[in-house]
Amino acid sequence: MWLNEDTHRRATQTLLEIQQGHAARATVNMLVRRLVEAESNQRGYALTGDRAYLEPYTAALESIDGLLKQLNTRAPREVLDSDAMLSFRNLLSQKIGEMALTVRMRQEDRPEVVNFVVTSNVGLEQMRAFSLQADALIAQAEAIVATKRAExxxxxxxxxxxxxxxxxxxxxxxFLYVNQTRALREADSRQKQLLEAERDALESQVRERTARLTELANYLQQAVEDERAHLARELHDELGALLTAAKLNVARVKSKLPKDAVDVTERLQHLTETLNQGIALKRRIIEDLRPSSLSNLGLVASLEILTREFADRSGIEVVTALEPVDLDANSELTIYRLVQEALTNIGKYAKANKVHVNLKNYVYHAEVSVTDDGVGFDPADLPQSSHGLVGMRHRVEASGGRLDVNSQPGRGSRVSGTIPRRSAKQQQELAAAVSAMSADSYKASPAPLTPPDAAR
Incomplete structure (x- = not known):
């Protein structure tokens, strides 16, 4: 950029000097022409005395004076400062002086001086010298023009x-920019590929570990249910037998007491009532551990019993709308546990006056919901130690369903679960798919899990 600007500036200056050279050449030519005109009119006046020659003579001299001024301003500095220019001016001044002397002598009527000047070769020699000097100036100007043109x-x-x-x-x-950009793009592409590979590897690990944790959680959930069922059977068989035997023994002893043993009879009656309370407590614990009504009476009857007992214990009004559904045993247990956990949370925290429990049957799924008019809560602001909703969500999702929790502080809450309906064939296919996925996650066929009952 600097080179281009400097070249432009110097070229502009050189072109100006070329114009000055052309102007100097034209001015010198015009000076020569005007000097010839002045000399011609001067000689005409000197020979004839006709004053008509004086006007063009004077005009030519004035033009010469203007041309000299133009030459001083328009000629190149090399021409103005040269010896040829100095000689040119001197010769011009001498020639003008010679012509002025001749004219003055003619005006003073001194014909002998005029004839001497005219017939002598002084004017011719001065004019010849001036012409040669003018040619030298023109040649110098042309040389300058040629030099500047070459420049x-x-x-x-x-x-x-x-x-x-x-x-x-x-x-x-x-080219360097394109190569650098290509190199950066290739490096970015490689980095992106590495990041994608790392992301895919991490996602694969996350999926694998999620599958393992899901399988483990499902196993632990099933193990808990199996342990509950085992404990319920033990309580029903062992503790139930003991309490029943004790009650029968009390009845046998009571029948053999004399009628006047009123105090002993009252104590036995109190013992019988205590045994009845123990049997009722045993029955309630068994139902909490593993609701026998679920397998004996079905899901709807079990939910009615659960909600009725909750209403009796808590004093909260419970309104039910339960439709019969066709689900497998695990899905029915999932719905039962969801309602059970929701009612437990309502009894502990909701401070509700009324609860609605709905069970709806659809073509491809069943939907259960528990709604209360309590204080509500923020689902996003639950304590870390709260696992009730997390457990419900995992249980529902393990059955292939979805859990929705809608609540706001001061506006109650609604917990709803959607459980898909599957046939026996679909259940088998799902179990096979889960088993295959687990085998892939472990890179080998997993060892069969031993349930608690089998371990015993």
Missing amino acids: VFRLLNVSRFGLAAGVLAAFFAF
């Missing part, structure tokens, strides 16, 4: 070469 061409070539070099440099810089 202009040289500057143009320099500018052309500079422009070409700039273009080449720009192309080279663009």
